[in-house]
Amino acid sequence: MYQTSNADITKAFNKNARIYDRWIGLFERYVADGARVWAISKAQGTVVEIGVGSGLNLPLYSPKAQHVTGIELSEKMLTIARSRLAGKGIDRIELRYGDAQILDLPSESADTFISTFTFCSIPDPLSASREAYRVLRPGGVFVLAEHGYSTGILGRAIMHAIEPLSILVSAEHITRNPVSYLTGAGFTITHIQRSGPGGIVFRMLAAKQAPTQTTERAESTDCSAKPDPADPGTPQPDKRHLDLKPERWLRFG
Numbered sequence: 001m002y003q004t005s006n007a008d009i010t011k012a013f014n015k016n017a018r019i020y021d022r023w024i025g026l027f028e029r030y031v032a033d034g035a036r037v038w039a040i041s042k043a044q045g046t047v048v049e050i051g052v053g054s055g056l057n058l059p060l061y062s063p064k065a066q067h068v069t070g071i072e073l074s075e076k077m078l079t080i081a082r083s084r085l086a087g088k089g090i091d092r093i094e095l096r097y098g099d100a101q102i103l104d105l106p107s108e109s110a111d112t113f114i115s116t117f118t119f120c121s122i123p124d125p126l127s128a129s130r131e132a133y134r135v136l137r138p139g140g141v142f143v144l145a146e147h148g149y150s151t152g153i154l155g156r157a158i159m160h161a162i163e164p165l166s167i168l169v170s171a172e173h174i175t176r177n178p179v180s181y182l183t184g185a186g187f188t189i190t191h192i193q194r195s196g197p198g199g200i201v202f203r204m205l206a207a208k209q210a211p212t213q214t215t216e217r218a219e220s221t222d223c224s225a226k227p228d229p230a231d232p233g234t235p236q237p238d239k240r241h242l243d244l245k246p247e248r249w250l251r252f253g
């Protein structure tokens with residue numbers, strides 16, 4: 001399997017930046033509905049979001065995320081993310097060019113790491129997991145919404161067959177197993193829920209254990225952890241990228 005580089009990522013996402021929201025909107029509408037909102041509802045304290053992309057998560061952060069640093073390799077994606085914040089006077093969100101595999105952030109400085117649909121494209125997901133582990137405080141949590149290998153044999157075979165194409169077109173690996181690189185970096189998986197066709201969508205919480213914490217490995221199918229839409233303090237997702245009507249797209253942004 002071809003090993004992507006940072007240059008491949010930059011090239012692919014700079015090229016596809018203009019159509020990214022539409023493409024991910026399709027994926028979320030038909031496959032991963034709710035995973036993004038679930039992930040951001042877990043963010044609290046000092047937050048680092050890796051592969052912030054076009055910034056679709058930014059409107060979802062509630063005030064309990066006191067400071068958010070969004071890291072991104074693609075300048076074109078970063079420009080779209082910045083435009084999403086422009087003129088809103090939100091100074092608790094900072095967006096930076098950077099590499100999730102070598103973070104320019106101090107050790108043990110963050111409470112929450114967020115990655116939504118990013119690990120599939122990071123060239124070396126184990127290095128990125130180790131960096132997250134380093135930067136998180138003991139007791140901190142890595143929240144992941146991701147897609148990965150299918151649980152079905154046929155689905156997995158199809159995914160392996162088309163993966164070279166997805167890597168070529170969008171630098172995306174579609175058969176990765178997020179559990180292996182997170183546990184490989186030292187995290188303890190405390191929640192994992194799979195949904196979508198073949199269970200390809202992962203919602204995961206991975207903890208950096210505090211020295212005194214007891215280890216609890218939980219396999220959970222709880223999918224009730226969604227923000228309460230009736231709560232006026234609950235940020236609502238910007239669903240415009242889920243609306244596929246062309247006239248809406250012309251107005252988007």
Ligand SMILES: C[S@@+](CC[C@H](N)C(=O)[O-])C[C@H]1O[C@@H](n2cnc3c(N)ncnc32)[C@H](O)[C@@H]1O
Binds near residue numbers: 052054057
């Ligand atoms: C599929 S997009 C997901 C974007 C966003 N997280 C979302 O939920 O819409 C993956 C993003 O990760 C970025 N990325 C990939 N590898 C990266 C790395 N090593 N460091 C920072 N960003 C990276 C890509 O440039 C791209 O914008």
